[in-house]
Structures are given as C-alpha cells and as structure tokens.
C-alpha cells in the first residue's frame with residue numbers, strides 16, 4: 048500500500064504527553080476531513096495505547112515512546128505506538144476484556160476500546176524488549192455524502 052504521508056515522533060513516557068500525542072494525531076489526519084466521531088475514536092484509541100506505555104511498559108518510570116503515523120491509500124490511517132519496556136507475556140490474554148495486571152483503578156478495557164474504535168489492532172510484544180501496537184482506521188470523512 049502506498050504511503051501518502053508520514054510522521055515519526057518520540058517522546059518521554061510522561062502522562063502530560065498523552066494530550067500532546069492526541070493533538071499530534073488529530074492534526075495529522077485533519078487533511079482527510081474526518082468527522083468529529085472518527086477523530087474522537089482515533090484519539091481515544093491512541094490515548095489508550097500511549098497510556099499503556101506510560102503505566103505498564105515503564106512501570107511509572109520514564110522511558111521513550113515512539114509513534115509513527117501514516118496515511119495510506121483509500122484514507123486508511125496507520126498509527127504505530129512502540130515502547131522498549133517490559134513487554135507482554137501473553138498478548139492474547141492481555142487483550143481479553145477486563146484483563147489487567149494493573150492496580151484496581153485500571154479497567155482492563157484499553158485493548159477492547161482500541162479494537163472497537165479501529166478497523167484493525169495488531170500487537171507484537173516480547174518480554175524484556177517491548178511492545179508495538181499498530182492501529183488501522185479508515186477515515187471516511189465529512190465530504191462523502
């Protein structure tokens with residue numbers, strides 16, 4: 048698939064950067080004229096992935112988060128969120144609704160939210176090396192009808 052536009056960014060795994068990366072992703076997809084709902088869904092999915100890097104990957108200490116965004120053919124958006132943290136022992140189990148290794152304030156619904164707001168969610172992880180989450184979402188935009 049042809050890559051029509053791309054950005055790459057790395058930033059510290061600090062919670063203050065959650066809103067920063069939501070805004071970056073929103074600005075990146077603006078030329079596709081997304082609906083408010085499409086934009087909110089994409090930002091929410093990205094937030095969940097970034098929050099996971101902050102909370103789980105680096106255990107509340109500070110590491111780097113790497114984000115790549117691509118606009119592909121037919122208005123498909125691909126966002127890759129990568130960390131070099133702890134990794135996930137069993138990805139399939141981690142993606143089960145309500146599963147969490149976090150404290151009682153975590154819902155265990157982050158991956159479920161990503162899956163319901165995106166067309167595809169792919170997770171690759173290895174213990175000790177880190178995790179890469181790839182989100183794919185088609186933006187139909189406001190000018191279709």
Ligand SMILES: Nc1ncnc2c1ncn2[C@@H]1O[C@H](COP(=O)(O)OP(=O)(O)O)[C@@H](O)[C@H]1O
Pocket residue numbers: 095099100103104105130132133134135141142146147148149153154155156157158159178
């Ligand atoms: N980037 C990551 N690095 C390490 N573990 C992760 C990462 N993302 C998710 N996990 C694991 O997957 C579990 C489920 O994640 P999620 O569905 O977002 O729920 P929650 O964040 O509420 O625990 C987490 O509790 C954690 O064990």
Ligand SMILES: [Mg+2]
Pocket residue numbers: 095098099156157158
């Ligand atoms: Mg989560």
